[in-house]
Amino acid sequence: MTGWKWSSGSGHSDQLLVLRKPFEPIEVLQCAAMLLTNKWFNERIIRAQVASLQQDVSVRSQGLEAANRQLRHLATHDALTGLPNRVFARRSHRAGPHSPLIVSNILLR
Secondary structure (H helix, E strand, O other): OEEEEEEOOOOOEEEEEEOOOOOOHHHHHHHHHHHHHHHHHHHHHHHHHHHHHHHHHHHHHHHHHHHHHHHHHHHHEOOOOOOEOHHHHHHHHHHOOOOOOOOOOOOOO
16 A cells, blocks of 8 residues: 655645555555544644634624724714714704704804
8 A cells, every 4th residue: 555645736735545456454444544533633623713713703893893883973973072963963853853853053252
């Protein structure tokens, strides 16, 4: 029994298993056990990487949601006073004619 290696264009290498007759059944079992162990090990690595990526996506999504909330607040409220601005008033008026809204003009001299 011999193993030949070849490489695909992507840099990933595989093994080709060549069995020469007469071969021993134990050799086949050992090779199969080794290949299954490698497959199991690689699957564990991939699952860990996927879990890590999912965690990264979740953290970044939460950060984006917080940033969007802050941007919406900044777009609808005055930066100095924190009071609702005209954009907020227009949106409230579009929500319905009976929505509570107080509009006042303050002239500063």
